[in-house]
Amino acid sequence: MRNVYVLGTGMIRFGRYPDKTVPELGAEAALIALKDAGVTIKDVELFACGNLFQANAMVGQRILQQVGQTGIPVVNVSNACATGSTAFREAYISVASGMYDITMAVGVEQMGKQGLLGGGGGGSDPAYSTEGRIGSGLMPAVFGQAGMEHMRKYGTKLEHFAKISVKSHQHATKNQFSQYQNEVTLEDVLNARVVAFPNTLYMCCPTGDGAAAAILVSEDKLKQLAGGRKRARVAASVLTSDPYTDRDLTLPDVNTLTKRAAQKAYETAGIGPKDVSLTELHDCFATAELVHYENLGLCGDGEAGKFIDEGGGKHPSLGGKAPVNVSGGLLSKGHPLGATGVANICEVVWHLTGDDRVKQRQVPNAKVGLAHVIGLGSACTIHLLTV
Amino acid sequence: MAEQARAPQAEQPGKRPILPIFKLEPKPHLVGIKCSGCGAVFLDVKRLACSKCGAAGPFHNVPLSTKGKVWVFSVIHQSFPGIKTPYITAIIDLPEGVSVKSNLVDVDPLELQKNPQKAFGMPVELVASVVAKDRQGNEVVAFQFRPSAN
Numbered sequence: 001m002r003n004v005y006v007l008g009t010g011m012i013r014f015g016r017y018p019d020k021t022v023p024e025l026g027a028e029a030a031l032i033a034l035k036d037a038g039v040t041i042k043d044v045e046l047f048a049c050g051n052l053f054q055a056n057a058m059v060g061q062r063i064l065q066q067v068g069q070t071g072i073p074v075v076n077v078s079n080a081c082a083t084g085s086t087a088f089r090e091a092y093i094s095v096a097s098g099m100y101d102i103t104m105a106v107g108v109e110q111m112g113k114q115g116l117l118g119g120g121g122g123g124s125d126p127a128y129s130t131e132g133r134i135g136s137g138l139m140p141a142v143f144g145q146a147g148m149e150h151m152r153k154y155g156t157k158l159e160h161f162a163k164i165s166v167k168s169h170q171h172a173t174k175n176q177f178s179q180y181q182n183e184v185t186l187e188d189v190l191n192a193r194v195v196a197f198p199n200t201l202y203m204c205c206p207t208g209d210g211a212a213a214a215i216l217v218s219e220d221k222l223k224q225l226a227g228g229r230k231r232a233r234v235a236a237s238v239l240t241s242d243p244y245t246d247r248d249l250t251l252p253d254v255n256t257l258t259k260r261a262a263q264k265a266y267e268t269a270g271i272g273p274k275d276v277s278l279t280e281l282h283d284c285f286a287t288a289e290l291v292h293y294e295n296l297g298l299c300g301d302g303e304a305g306k307f308i309d310e311g312g313g314k315h316p317s318l319g320g321k322a323p324v325n326v327s328g329g330l331l332s333k334g335h336p337l338g339a340t341g342v343a344n345i346c347e348v349v350w351h352l353t354g355d356d357r358v359k360q361r362q363v364p365n366a367k368v369g370l371a372h373v374i375g376l377g378s379a380c381t382i383h384l385l386t387v
Numbered sequence: 388m389a390e391q392a393r394a395p396q397a398e399q400p401g402k403r404p405i406l407p408i409f410k411l412e413p414k415p416h417l418v419g420i421k422c423s424g425c426g427a428v429f430l431d432v433k434r435l436a437c438s439k440c441g442a443a444g445p446f447h448n449v450p451l452s453t454k455g456k457v458w459v460f461s462v463i464h465q466s467f468p469g470i471k472t473p474y475i476t477a478i479i480d481l482p483e484g485v486s487v488k489s490n491l492v493d494v495d496p497l498e499l500q501k502n503p504q505k506a507f508g509m510p511v512e513l514v515a516s517v518v519a520k521d522r523q524g525n526e527v528v529a530f531q532f533r534p535s536a537n
Contacts, residue, residue, distance in 0.1 A: 128521065131466070133490065134405060135477065145459045249430070
């Protein structure tokens with residue numbers, strides 16, 4: 001496999017855009033990334049587009065109908081919350097394999113104010129709907145219980161989960177792309193209404209709209225096009241699905257596939273978790289972030305509570321030894337499903353290259369960044385990027 | 388409540404289980420299928436192959452115990468229209484080596500939030516209750532779990 005670099009990136013602020021279409025949102029991000037890369041759509045040889053809610057509607061081609069119809073191969077990707085990162089991975093593989101030299105990945109979603117995701121059942125007669133009658137399959141229930149497993153095994157407290165939300169919101173005040181940019185106190189988080197115990201409102205990510213894009217190139221193209229600009233290399237691109245584990249079919253196991261993906265990513269890149277300067281991980285709920293500290297090796301098994309406690313939450317904070325979600329994460333930045341996986345790669349790339357877009361929240365001396373996404377059902381991607 | 392003398396007539400409205408793995412006769416209970424290769428138990432009525440070992444079966448029906456233990460739970464405060472909240476959703480480990488998800492009833496959800504450790508390992512038993520009427524007028528019967536002595 002060849003070395004692959006991220007030449008350009010673009011994203012629009014996550015939020016609500018009821019007056020725009022999905023292709024328009026995606027095209028905006030694509031045009032920013034192309035400009036950032038210093039290339040045009042005519043240079044792009046393959047386009048992988050990630051979108052979930054219009055997966056049957058050729059979103060990638062409709063983006064090119066806005067940006068430039070050059071006739072290149074377009075792959076439309078759908079992989080739950082890992083949709084955008086899977087599209088990025090397709091664009092990566094296309095260059096790494098030697099087949100193409102310049103590819104583009106876009107992740108885009110428009111969710112509006114759609115609320116709870118998942119659940120259902122019952123077929124054509126709602127009388128047989130299972131949701132709420134024989135338990136809950138909704139995402140808040142799944143991730144609430146993932147946190148409860150940690151509580152059962154290690155005695156984790158509500159405050160541990162709540163501190164993650166406080167940290168996320170603090171970080172988001174420095175991110176102009178974040179859907180929410182307000183601080184919350186520990187009391188605010190603990191006293192907010194419960195959505196699915198132990199997660200309160202501020203411990204659940206919002207729904208929203210957004211888009212992000214990246215231009216990937218081979219080493220030869222980088223030399224031609226970078227013009228001396230510092231660019232990040234994709235040191236590992238890993239995708240896993242859920243292996244058989246006890247209870248996985250009843251309560252999705254979000255841990256095992258993440259641990260496997262992390263192990264594979266570190267092996268591929270030849271580095272360990274201690275080398276990681278910053279991590280953008282999939283904090284769809286505060287409970288998810290806590291368990292992923294361990295799954296990604298940022299701390300030992302059973303130590304996630306201590307990890308968030310130490311130094312008053314300093315470890316995973318900006319300025320701490322292992323900053324996590326300095327963008328604000330999904331909890332504050334937002335989680336337009338298909339856009340998320342590309343956006344967190346953008347965030348990592350910006351820190352590694354000293355991009356102006358993170359000047360308010362720059363992680364100093366960032367050399368290695370990790371971007372993690374999990375889509376329920378399940379899919380996990382991990383990208384390691386280095387400079 | 389589900390102990391009927393005869394199976395419901397085709398045209399006569401009767402009781403129908405919410406899922407095919409839930410049997411109302413002779414007493415309400417769940418039935419899984421077991422892989423003859425590796426022994427994994429699934430909450431399905433049929434299967435092409437085993438997702439644990441990959442064997443194409445054969446699979447045998449296994450009646451599942453009506454007693455189990457709570458693995459974890461969540462208290463749901465926001466749900467679909469028509470679902471009364473808060474309620475407890477729980478993962479119940481059954482002795483046959485499979486876990487099932489359902490509501491935990493006869494436990495105060497808000498009290499449990501104050502003392503969540505109480506639920507971990509709690510012995511529970513299956514109960515059946517009518518949750519809806521379908522378009523043909525049948526009563527839809529669901530399974531839920533409540534605390535038991537052991």
